[in-house]
Amino acid sequence: MMNAVADTQASSVGYTTADGRDIGEVILDLRNITLRFGGVEAIKDISFDIQEGEIRAIIGPNGAGKSSMLNVISGFYVPQEGEVWFRGKPRPPLKPYQVAQQGIARTFQNIALFEGMSVLDNVMTGRLGKMRRGILAQALWVGPARKEEVHNREAVERIIDFLEIQAIRKTPVSRLPYGLKKRVELARALAAEPNLLLLDEPMAGMNVEEKEDMSRFILDVNDEFGTTIALIEHDMGVVMDLSDRVVVMDYGRKIGDGTPDVVRNDQVVIDAYLGVSHD
Amino acid sequence: MLYREAGDFKTSYSLDNQTFPLKLDRIVFYLTLAVAFLVVPLVINDYWASAILVPFLIYAIAAIGLNILTGYCGQVSLGTGGFMAVGAYACYKLMTAFPDVSILLHIVGAGFVTMVVCTVFGLPSLRIKGFYLAVATLAAQFFLVWLFNKVPWFYNNNASGQISAPERTVFGVPLTGPNTEAWAMYLVCLTFCVASAFIARNLTRGSLGRRWMAIRDMDIAAEIIGVNPLTAKLSAFALSGFFVGISGALFFSVYLGAAEVGESFGIDKSFLVLFMIIIGGLGSIFGCFAGAAFLVVLPVVLKFIGVDILGWAPDLVAHLRLVIVGGLIMFFLIKEPHGLAQLWRVMKEKLRLWPFPH
Numbered sequence: 001m002m003n004a005v006a007d008t009q010a011s012s013v014g015y016t017t018a019d020g021r022d023i024g025e026v027i028l029d030l031r032n033i034t035l036r037f038g039g040v041e042a043i044k045d046i047s048f049d050i051q052e053g054e055i056r057a058i059i060g061p062n063g064a065g066k067s068s069m070l071n072v073i074s075g076f077y078v079p080q081e082g083e084v085w086f087r088g089k090p091r092p093p094l095k096p097y098q099v100a101q102q103g104i105a106r107t108f109q110n111i112a113l114f115e116g117m118s119v120l121d122n123v124m125t126g127r128l129g130k131m132r133r134g135i136l137a138q139a140l141w142v143g144p145a146r147k148e149e150v151h152n153r154e155a156v157e158r159i160i161d162f163l164e165i166q167a168i169r170k171t172p173v174s175r176l177p178y179g180l181k182k183r184v185e186l187a188r189a190l191a192a193e194p195n196l197l198l199l200d201e202p203m204a205g206m207n208v209e210e211k212e213d214m215s216r217f218i219l220d221v222n223d224e225f226g227t228t229i230a231l232i233e234h235d236m237g238v239v240m241d242l243s244d245r246v247v248v249m250d251y252g253r254k255i256g257d258g259t260p261d262v263v264r265n266d267q268v269v270i271d272a273y274l275g276v277s278h279d
Numbered sequence: 280m281l282y283r284e285a286g287d288f289k290t291s292y293s294l295d296n297q298t299f300p301l302k303l304d305r306i307v308f309y310l311t312l313a314v315a316f317l318v319v320p321l322v323i324n325d326y327w328a329s330a331i332l333v334p335f336l337i338y339a340i341a342a343i344g345l346n347i348l349t350g351y352c353g354q355v356s357l358g359t360g361g362f363m364a365v366g367a368y369a370c371y372k373l374m375t376a377f378p379d380v381s382i383l384l385h386i387v388g389a390g391f392v393t394m395v396v397c398t399v400f401g402l403p404s405l406r407i408k409g410f411y412l413a414v415a416t417l418a419a420q421f422f423l424v425w426l427f428n429k430v431p432w433f434y435n436n437n438a439s440g441q442i443s444a445p446e447r448t449v450f451g452v453p454l455t456g457p458n459t460e461a462w463a464m465y466l467v468c469l470t471f472c473v474a475s476a477f478i479a480r481n482l483t484r485g486s487l488g489r490r491w492m493a494i495r496d497m498d499i500a501a502e503i504i505g506v507n508p509l510t511a512k513l514s515a516f517a518l519s520g521f522f523v524g525i526s527g528a529l530f531f532s533v534y535l536g537a538a539e540v541g542e543s544f545g546i547d548k549s550f551l552v553l554f555m556i557i558i559g560g561l562g563s564i565f566g567c568f569a570g571a572a573f574l575v576v577l578p579v580v581l582k583f584i585g586v587d588i589l590g591w592a593p594d595l596v597a598h599l600r601l602v603i604v605g606g607l608i609m610f611f612l613i614k615e616p617h618g619l620a621q622l623w624r625v626m627k628e629k630l631r632l633w634p635f636p637h
């Protein structure tokens with residue numbers, strides 16, 4: 001596109017960030033994705049990639065198609081055109097649970113927790129992909145099943161400690177306030193030990209303090225576990241602080257792609273997005 | 280503070296995962312088991328066995344089965360009566376085809392046959408939900424009753440169209456047939472019931488149970504954490520069928536002795552078991568027992584008070600029972616979907632703090 005910001009660092013070999021982190025090769029490559037709902041084109045011929053170890057932001061006004069993009073990645077929507085390349089290979093259309101099994105975890109814009117279960121059980125569900133004991137072993141609760149449960153519980157407790165939600169472990173999720181629910185949802189996604197973590201507006205509806213906590217957690221996840229993160233966020237301050245590269249969408253099109261600095265100073269982006277106020 | 284958890288610290292994750300985390304609960308549980316196995320068989324008589332204890336145990340197994348499907352996995356079923364009939368007829372066919380094999384194996388075998396049938400009838404759940412699934416299972420109910428009436432092979436071409444259980448013994452003690460004694464009937468049902476509860480409890484606290492609950496609470500989110508909805512739903516139908524089949528087999532062979540499918544396993548059975556888990560508590564094994572006990576004991580108590588003491592007409596009492604059950608169903612569905620089990624939990628929590636409520 002004419003005014004698009006140049007794909008500054010989208011080489012597939014990797015780069016080093018301003019704060020000295022080494023970013024690896026492309027793990028997810030979206031090529032010419034077009035997604036239609038009936039007559040509505042939610043995504044129009046969009047291409048961008050996500051590289052190993054980076055924090056990639058997707059921004060854009062309401063209805064720009066950001067969530068739809070994540071839904072394409074996680075297998076909820078099958079694009080009419082274009083290809084998703086994962087780790088150097090074109091990915092056939094997969095069901096969401098198959099995408100999860102490939103090491104891609106996510107959170108939702110409208111929290112999607114299991115309301116009937118405790119915080120601990122919710123986070124434990126994140127480990128389901130790693131629990132393979134057969135029905136018989138589970139039915140009798142014999143050694144291997146019990147060991148598997150304890151082993152996964154330990155992993156989950158580490159994440160519970162990490163996100164500082166020890167105190168609400170046994171609380172039913174339905175009783176939690178909004179901000180904590182968002183955190184529990186992150187915990188559930190992290191429990192799967194994903195390579196790629198997709199966060200759809202992880203800070204929406206939070207107060208300043210909660211946003212700061214959440215930002216810290218996201219940076220720590222990326223730093224300590226080396227998890228690649230793609231996040232959608234409206235708060236520009238947060239985006240500038242967190243992300244290594246930013247994709248800007250508007251009306252289903254990509255209108256910018258680059259480092260936060262480059263994107264922030266791009267006139268097209270400013271016109272389309274930054275000038276418009278969002279909450 | 281009679282009931283307390285102070286000083287009851289958990290030092291490992293497996294201890295934290297016990298069925299009865301509190302010591303007092305554990306003691307009460309083992310005492311109940313000991314009384315049930317060692318004392319009750321000595322004192323039980325025909326009336327207690329056939330009016331209360333045996334139906335209670337059998338319905339508790341059916342409720343466990345339905346609760347796995349509906350309470351844990353969120354798939355409504357109105358086919359319980361039909362699936363109990365599958366268990367009953369499978370048991371009958373096995374008993375008559377292999378008279379030398381132990382009746383206990385026939386009952387378990389009937390569970391496996393029902394497992395397969397229930398899984399097949401669970402296939403529509405992959406496409407339809409809620410009300411539509413309920414209607415589909417209702418169709419299964421009517422279809423199965425029709426089938427067992429229609430095809431003489433199922434009742435070995437009996438002139439009466441009924442099935443009746445021949446005498447079968449274990450260690451020389453008759454468990455089926457007219458010579459079965461109350462204590463034997465009770466013990467075999469108790470054993471199956473305790474084993475079912477043990478297995479169901481283990482399944483529901485482990486990873487399979489979490490898969491079911493994830494599907495129940497939000498199937499989209501379940502998929503995104505890697506739960507395959509197909510295997511999760513069908514495994515719930517399968518295990519549900521297993522327990523419901525066992526209960527149907529026991530109901531026919533040990534309890535009734537002879538059965539006619541429409542009468543013994545009609546749509547009212549489906550509703551009875553469904554009401555048991557609603558009143559007892561959806562998604563709770565304890566609730567299966569509470570609900571079964573309540574709905575088995577209620578008519579007995581009402582009859583005792585209404586007919587025997589107050590001298591009311593029996594049909595008035597029968598109608599009163601329907602009104603009470605209907606009212607309770609509405610109350611629990613609206614006010615307390617987790618049923619008696621939740622009321623019990625709340626009461627225990629209050630007791631924990633008592634006498635200092637704040």
Ligand SMILES: Nc1ncnc2c1ncn2[C@@H]1O[C@H](COP(=O)(O)OP(=O)(O)OP(=O)(O)O)[C@@H](O)[C@H]1O
Pocket residue numbers: 037040041042060061062063064065066067068069109
């Ligand atoms: N399942 C669907 N069926 C029909 N239209 C849809 C569907 N999902 C999204 N859309 C449409 O696609 C467009 C993009 O929606 P999307 O949710 O991806 O936007 P978004 O960028 O995430 O917006 P927001 O900031 O409000 O979350 C919108 O016009 C929306 O109405």
Ligand SMILES: [Mg+2]
Pocket residue numbers: 066067068109200
């Ligand atoms: Mg969105």
